[in-house]
Amino acid sequence: MAVIFAVSSAERRIGFSFLRRMAVAMDIRRGAMDNAASSVTVQDSHRKLKTVDDLPEIKTFRMLYTLIFKGYLNLLNKRMLHPKDSVQYGDVVNAVVTDFIKRIYYLRQMSPTGDLVSNMTNELYRFSLEGISSILFETRIGCLEKEIPAETQDFINSIAQMFTYSMPVVLLPNWTRNYLPFWQWYINGWEGIFKFGKKMIDMKMEAIQKRVDANQEIAGEYLTYLLSNVKMSSKDVYGSISELLLAGVDTTSNTMLWALYLLSRDPEAQEALYQDVTRVLKDDRIPTAQEVNSMPYLKAVIKEALRMYPVVPMNSRLIAENEVVIGGHFFPKKTTFTLCHYAISHDEKVFPEPRKFKPDRWLRDGRTRPNPFGSIPFGFGVRGCVGRRIAELELHLAMARLIKLFEIRLDPTVGEVQSLNRTVLVPDRQVNLHFVERQKTSEP
Numbered sequence: 001m002a003v004i005f006a007v008s009s010a011e012r013r014i015g016f017s018f019l020r021r022m023a024v025a026m027d028i029r030r031g032a033m034d035n036a037a038s039s040v041t042v043q044d045s046h047r048k049l050k051t052v053d054d055l056p057e058i059k060t061f062r063m064l065y066t067l068i069f070k071g072y073l074n075l076l077n078k079r080m081l082h083p084k085d086s087v088q089y090g091d092v093v094n095a096v097v098t099d100f101i102k103r104i105y106y107l108r109q110m111s112p113t114g115d116l117v118s119n120m121t122n123e124l125y126r127f128s129l130e131g132i133s134s135i136l137f138e139t140r141i142g143c144l145e146k147e148i149p150a151e152t153q154d155f156i157n158s159i160a161q162m163f164t165y166s167m168p169v170v171l172l173p174n175w176t177r178n179y180l181p182f183w184q185w186y187i188n189g190w191e192g193i194f195k196f197g198k199k200m201i202d203m204k205m206e207a208i209q210k211r212v213d214a215n216q217e218i219a220g221e222y223l224t225y226l227l228s229n230v231k232m233s234s235k236d237v238y239g240s241i242s243e244l245l246l247a248g249v250d251t252t253s254n255t256m257l258w259a260l261y262l263l264s265r266d267p268e269a270q271e272a273l274y275q276d277v278t279r280v281l282k283d284d285r286i287p288t289a290q291e292v293n294s295m296p297y298l299k300a301v302i303k304e305a306l307r308m309y310p311v312v313p314m315n316s317r318l319i320a321e322n323e324v325v326i327g328g329h330f331f332p333k334k335t336t337f338t339l340c341h342y343a344i345s346h347d348e349k350v351f352p353e354p355r356k357f358k359p360d361r362w363l364r365d366g367r368t369r370p371n372p373f374g375s376i377p378f379g380f381g382v383r384g385c386v387g388r389r390i391a392e393l394e395l396h397l398a399m400a401r402l403i404k405l406f407e408i409r410l411d412p413t414v415g416e417v418q419s420l421n422r423t424v425l426v427p428d429r430q431v432n433l434h435f436v437e438r439q440k441t442s443e444p
């Protein structure tokens with residue numbers, strides 16, 4: 001039995017319920033729950049304060065809902081959700097991985113031991129932001145350069161500012177906004193994010209227009225597709241790109257961090273991963289997105305890291321229309337269910353030895369595999385994660401190349417890392433890793 005937190009917004013009271021984990025997961029699969037997410041509550045509370053148009057973050061929520069109700073999400077999904085679509089971003093992601101590896105070499109050289117990279121959270125954040133920006137904006141923004149361009153640094157600071165103050169903004173009563181500075185700092189963060197996003201999108205629009213004027217073919221990936229698709233207004237493009245940008249950075253970077261941390265403590269798993277990758281990549285070639293499909297252990301490592309540290313540890317569903325009985329408990333209409341992915345994916349009935357890193361449990365080699373709904377780190381259904389395939393592509397391509405080049409060892413000063421829930425699951429301390437080079441290769 002897991003503790004699943006159920007909030008009844010209809011009766012404006014909070015209740016706790018003991019539910020069977022799988023019962024809730026199964027109901028999501030059957031689509032018993034509505035598709036609205038919990039952010040509605042935040043939207044409603046903001047709406048009381050000012051009109052929707054006055055507030056940048058309301059615009060974001062509203063745009064997300066517009067995207068869903070106008071069917072735009074399908075448009076975004078079309079370009080992202082399916083493995084065959086995400087494959088087209090393989091080269092873009094690989095170019096970012098190349099620069100990330102260059103940076104790892106540079107940082108190692110600068111370290112006293114010649115192989116240490118400190119503060120991996122920070123380095124992986126740069127990697128993820130560069131990765132998702134290069135997909136969304138179709139241009140590089142310089143996060144992996146030795147000196148980050150000032151404009152990009154402002155953008156990074158704005159994201160941090162918005163996240164830092166989102167907590168006090170949600171927790172404090174609305175009247176405090178006139179007296180305390182948090183609300184304004186939070187809004188300023190959003191403004192910085194939109195300013196950067198808008199500039200990137202406008203630049204792309206200008207380039208597309210020039211090509212149209214010159215009767216040239218329009219070539220490009222994600223943004224070009226959205227901008228040249230008549231169904232979507234530029235305002236909706238600004239909103240959706242900003243949303244994707246925010247959702248795609250901390251999630252991917254922290255998952256990569258947990259996977260590297262787990263591997264650094266498990267030389268056997270690391271060796272199995274090395275064998276899996278080198279079996280496919282016999283020379284110094286860069287793996288393609290398709291080749292990753294022939295690396296089952298690599299995929300299993302990422303699945304297991306997401307099971308142990310589901311980076312989005314909770315997500316919600318609102319049952320809007322019907323009352324339901326789950327696990328013998330009655331829930332009225334308009335009950336918001338918050339699923340605790342962390343509790344679900346540590347159920348020992350589904351995952352024996354749940355606290356042990358065992359990528360093998362995911363292998364399709366004849367063994368009984370866990371119930372696929374035992375771990376659903378990307379959520380499920382129409383409101384499941386839009387960026388799943390992009391995230392997996394980034395994680396798989398980066399991990400394959402890192403493990404081929406280096407043996408990863410945890411710096412002994414780090415100790416046992418605990419996870420903290422800060423909306424995403426983050427480490428409770430700075431994680432430093434030694435990247436011990438395996439052999440000389442043609443990588444920089």
Ligand code: HEM
Nearest residue numbers: 247248251252255312377378379380383384385386387391
């Ligand atoms: C390891 C990486 C990631 C994990 C574990 C993750 C997990 C999740 C989860 C659990 C949800 C809620 C799903 C639900 O309610 O059923 C979600 C939603 C979402 N994710 Fe991700 N995510 C990741 C990476 C990304 C990336 C890279 C992007 C962007 C490219 C992205 C974009 C989104 C968006 C836009 C939503 C909202 C979808 C909606 O509300 O309909 N995510 N993600």
